[in-house]
Amino acid sequence: RLLIIDFGSQVTQLIARRLRELNIYCEIHPYNRVDDAFLASFAPQAVILSGGPDSVTRPGSPRAPEALWSFGVPVLGICYGQQTMMQQLGGLVESGHGTAEFGRAFVTPGADKLSILDGWFTDGNEQVWMSHGDHVSRIAPGFQVYGTSPNAPFAITADVSRNFYAVQFHPEVHHTPKGAKLYENFVRLAGFTGDWTMAGYREQAIAQIRAQVGDKQVICGLSGGVDSSVAAILIHEAIGDQLTCVFVDHGLLRKDEAAQVVAMFRDNYNIKLIAADESDLFLGELEGISDPEVKRKTIGRLFIDVFQKYANQIEGAEFLAQGTLYPDVIESVSFSGGPSVTIKSHHNVGGLPEKMGLKLVEPLRELFKDEVRALGRELGLPQSFIGRHPFPGPGLAIRCPGEITREKLEILRNADAVYIDQIRKHGLYDDIWQAFAAILPMRTVGVMGDGRTYDYALALRAVTSVDGMTADYYPYTHEFLGETATRIINEVKGVNRVFYDCTSKPPGTIELE
Numbered sequence: 142r143l144l145i146i147d148f149g150s151q152v153t154q155l156i157a158r159r160l161r162e163l164n165i166y167c168e169i170h171p172y173n174r175v176d177d178a179f180l181a182s183f184a185p186q187a188v189i190l191s192g193g194p195d196s197v198t199r200p201g202s203p204r205a206p207e208a209l210w211s212f213g214v215p216v217l218g219i220c221y222g223q224q225t226m227m228q229q230l231g232g233l234v235e236s237g238h239g240t241a242e243f244g245r246a247f248v249t250p251g252a253d254k255l256s257i258l259d260g261w262f263t264d265g266n267e268q269v270w271m272s273h274g275d276h277v278s279r280i281a282p283g284f285q286v287y288g289t290s291p292n293a294p295f296a297i298t299a300d301v302s303r304n305f306y307a308v309q310f311h312p313e314v315h316h317t318p319k320g321a322k323l324y325e326n327f328v329r330l331a332g333f334t335g336d337w338t339m340a341g342y343r344e345q346a347i348a349q350i351r352a353q354v355g356d357k358q359v360i361c362g363l364s365g366g367v368d369s370s371v372a373a374i375l376i377h378e379a380i381g382d383q384l385t386c387v388f389v390d391h392g393l394l395r396k397d398e399a400a401q402v403v404a405m406f407r408d409n410y411n412i413k414l415i416a417a418d419e420s421d422l423f424l425g426e427l428e429g430i431s432d433p434e435v436k437r438k439t440i441g442r443l444f445i446d447v448f449q450k451y452a453n454q455i456e457g458a459e460f461l462a463q464g465t466l467y468p469d470v471i472e473s474v475s476f477s478g479g480p481s482v483t484i485k486s487h488h489n490v491g492g493l494p495e496k497m498g499l500k501l502v503e504p505l506r507e508l509f510k511d512e513v514r515a516l517g518r519e520l521g522l523p524q525s526f527i528g529r530h531p532f533p534g535p536g537l538a539i540r541c542p543g544e545i546t547r548e549k550l551e552i553l554r555n556a557d558a559v560y561i562d563q564i565r566k567h568g569l570y571d572d573i574w575q576a577f578a579a580i581l582p583m584r585t586v587g588v589m590g591d592g593r594t595y596d597y598a599l600a601l602r603a604v605t606s607v608d609g610m611t612a613d614y615y616p617y618t619h620e621f622l623g624e625t626a627t628r629i630i631n632e633v634k635g636v637n638r639v640f641y642d643c644t645s646k647p648p649g650t651i652e653l654e
């Protein structure tokens with residue numbers, strides 16, 4: 142396995158992504174946790190030093206563990222990682238002097254060839270992405286230059302005899318088009334064969350779950366989303382009936398969703414499932430509440446109470462299964478400090494295990510989202526389920542601005558179903574990151590047939606995004622929007638007007654509340 146030492150770059154996760162794409166198993170660990178002893182116990186086959194926001198010229202700035210230099214495995218330093226490598230091995234790094242470089246740059250090859258640059262410079266210079274204030278002004282003894290850019294005379298250097306490689310730019314970002322090739326060359330040189338596959342992961346995870354759980358009982362909260370579903374199916378494969386799933390219907394799910402979840406897990410996969418219809422409780426407590434944060438907190442609190450109630454019925458339960466993913470696990474190295482503003486209180490069950498005195502089973506902790514989807518396919522989950530758009534924990538509550546009523550929820554469910562059906566029929570579902578309808582807290586006047594109507598207005602939302610952090614509205618054609626509005630108004634009783642939300646994020650958020 143490969144170790145990535147994180148010095149706090151915004152794009153460290155992308156290094157792991159590039160390596161996983163090559164079927165290489167790697168882990169990211171923050172520099173302040175990686176000392177000589179850690180290195181020895183982790184026993185990496187190769188090490189990558191990430192970029193970072195600090196300056197190696199600042200006293201007390203982060204360093205790689207000294208033992209790394211005599212550990213005997215290939216090391217690749219990127220940006221800050223390159224600079225600390227030079228500094229620690231006897232070179233010199235300096236700040237400023239007008240040599241900062243941000244953005245696109247072109248690297249010219251040196252006189253000699255370098256194995257990690259196989260496939261580079263086929264068309265002369267190579268485009269790379271730079272982001273640095275400091276620069277190396279003297280390379281360490283034993284290093285040679287293999288590439289230069291106008292502002293980085295030491296853009297690519299290496300000490301081939303010791304297998305140390307150092308680049309000033311970021312090969313992990315898209316704007317370094319041959320970056321993936323560089324990583325591929327590096328891992329081949331380190332002896333990786335790229336044999337880390339989902340089939341292998343499945344076997345390994347099953348063995349681990351069995352070893353961890355023994356003959357004890359495990360509870361898993363199912364939300365109907367991809368992560369908890371894949372976790373449940375994997376754990377069921379490992380321990381069968383020692384797993385009980387709890388699915389809480391809070392009355393804020395989409396049309397037929399509860400029935401579909403029950404059918405899939407109970408009938409298809411034969412998993413022990415408690416399906417709890419608690420919609421009266423949730424909708425009762427939400428009555429009269431229109432403040433978005435109060436809604437979210439009410440749902441979060443009730444969810445924990447209800448889950449605990451059902452979990453207590455499972456005798457001898459010692460473990461709680463969660464679909465935690467790798468991005469939630471990576472400890473971020475943040476230099477910015479300071480509390481960030483809460484935009485929305487997310488509904489999650491993070492506090493559950495301590496409250497209930499349960500140990501955690503998290504079989505997806507090492508995976509990225511698209512790897513979870515691949516594992517889901519490996520476990521036989523249908524593509525229509527794996528490719529579903531994200532759905533928030535508080536469900537339709539946050540798509541019903543203002544007060545929530547059963548009547549509004551019913552209208553919203555029907556309208557959302559028509560909207561999603563339209564998107565599927567037009568083959569747009571997979572191009573869109575997330576799409577949904579929201580019912581607005583207003584009625585408007587319309588005319589249908591010869592009569593006056595006074596019904597609800599609906600907002601349609603559809604966004605493109607990579608991770609939900611930023612998003613742009615989806616550019617439907619006018620024909621599509623017109624056809625969809627007509628269908629919704631004709632087919633859904635209670636709606637007489639449809640708007641399309643063209644707000645990006647920021648300044649908007651994806652959900653309306």
Ligand code: XMP
Binds near residue numbers: 487531609610646
């Ligand atoms: P926003 O509205 O914050 O949404 O732009 C970003 C993504 O997060 C989802 N979302 C949630 N997911 N619990 C969740 O599990 C929540 O409380 C929650 N609130 C928003 C939202 O659907 C979008 O995909």
